[in-house]
Amino acid sequence: GAVVSQHPSRVICKSGTSVKIECRSLDFQATTMFWYRQFPKQSLMLMATSNEGSKATYEQGVEKDKFLINHASLTLSTLTVTSAHPEDSSFYICSARDPGGKYTDTQYFGPGTRLTVL
Amino acid sequence: SQKIEQNSEALNIQEGKTATLTCNYTNYSPAYLQWYRQDPGRGPVFLLLIRENEKEKRKERLKVTFDTTLKQSLFHITASQPADSATYLCALSSNQGGKLIFGQGTELSVKP
Numbered sequence: 001g002a003v004v005s006q007h008p009s010r011v012i013c014k015s016g017t018s019v020k021i022e023c024r025s026l027d028f029q030a031t032t033m034f035w036y037r038q039f040p041k042q043s044l045m046l047m048a049t050s051n052e053g054s055k056a057t058y059e060q061g062v063e064k065d066k067f068l069i070n071h072a073s074l075t076l077s078t079l080t081v082t083s084a085h086p087e088d089s090s091f092y093i094c095s096a097r098d099p100g101g102k103y104t105d106t107q108y109f110g111p112g113t114r115l116t117v118l
Numbered sequence: 119s120q121k122i123e124q125n126s127e128a129l130n131i132q133e134g135k136t137a138t139l140t141c142n143y144t145n146y147s148p149a150y151l152q153w154y155r156q157d158p159g160r161g162p163v164f165l166l167l168i169r170e171n172e173k174e175k176r177k178e179r180l181k182v183t184f185d186t187t188l189k190q191s192l193f194h195i196t197a198s199q200p201a202d203s204a205t206y207l208c209a210l211s212s213n214q215g216g217k218l219i220f221g222q223g224t225e226l227s228v229k230p
Binding site: 004006034042043044045046049091093095106107108109110111112114 | 160163167
């Protein structure tokens, strides 16, 4: 149980284009999902908390107009990187809580999306 | 500001030995402390959660301790195997279901 998927697993795009990453909870409903970014050899940095049916809460320093988050259903959250630039190249990982599962306090992570902006 | 520190250097041990990883934190009073495993190019996988009122938690070959006075958690893998080689992350949260703050991780390498 508590499986989270992400799509695509890797994407290469040109500078200035927009990229959408999907995060799905496969066997549970997630009212809250989280989006992280991880640079090589560094820790996961929380970008935003995505709440189903309401606006996302962004961490300090994260541009909400650049990283658009939509959580339209209990099993899907999307992150759109708008007008991507090479410095946005990173590993993007989502996670979700399973409020009805055995461990309600933990987060289950997706496999990540490697974004490379040329 | 809140700070979480894990062994910055990679840990190399021989198969069969016990691996001990450290997580120290400052300027924080977490209610929960969690340990995750991360393999290269993959998302973290949840291993263990320990609450502030718990001293120790075990799961198979894994053991976690939580000392809120020292502000430290120790993560032990007994009878280590090469398959245990990965980066191990500790993460803290201040409330139930709240956001996690991660340490930078410790890379463990178990040699046969």
